Amino acid sequence: MKSNINNxxxxxxxxxxxxxxxxxxxxxxSVLALVMIASSHKADQKVYEIARLKEQVAELRSESVDARVNLWKLKTNSSVARSLKGRGIKPADIPPRKIKVRSIKSR
Known part of the structure; x- marks a missing residue:
């Protein structure tokens, strides 16, 4: 036993x-160990890339929500009327009416 360990x-x-x-x-x-090390490094890189992309998606989503809210504010009647007031355009006092078109049948 001792000689085997010494050998x-x-x-x-x-x-x-x-x-x-x-x-x-x-x-x-040795080659198997190198392959395992390389594959674990690749997996770690992919995990970091996924985390970075998730953060980017969250940031872009919040920017999208902010842009949608700003657009909604710009489309309201009061903000449109306020922006057109400087040009002298004001909202109509008389509400619009529907125009009905009757088709003429050909003989």
Whole structure:
């Protein structure tokens, strides 16, 4: 038991006659570790990108709501009348009437 641990610590398993199998396994595990590290970094990048885009969506949504409220305020009758008062245009005192058009049948 003690000699096995000493052999592992000294690295004899890397220079023995059967070391080719050990080197292949070590290289395979190293490549596998690199692939795992790279994929976890990609996943982290995507998580950060998603968080950034969610913040951007929330900001754009609030800007959209603000613009909609401002448009609604500009479209009210009182604000239109106030802006046209400087030009001398005022609201009509007589309400509009419907015009009915009767179709003429051809003979």
């Amino acid at each position: 592992i610590l000294k690295g004899k398993f890397l220079v023995d006659e059967d070391s080719v199998k050990n080197w292949r396994m070590i290289i395979f595990l």
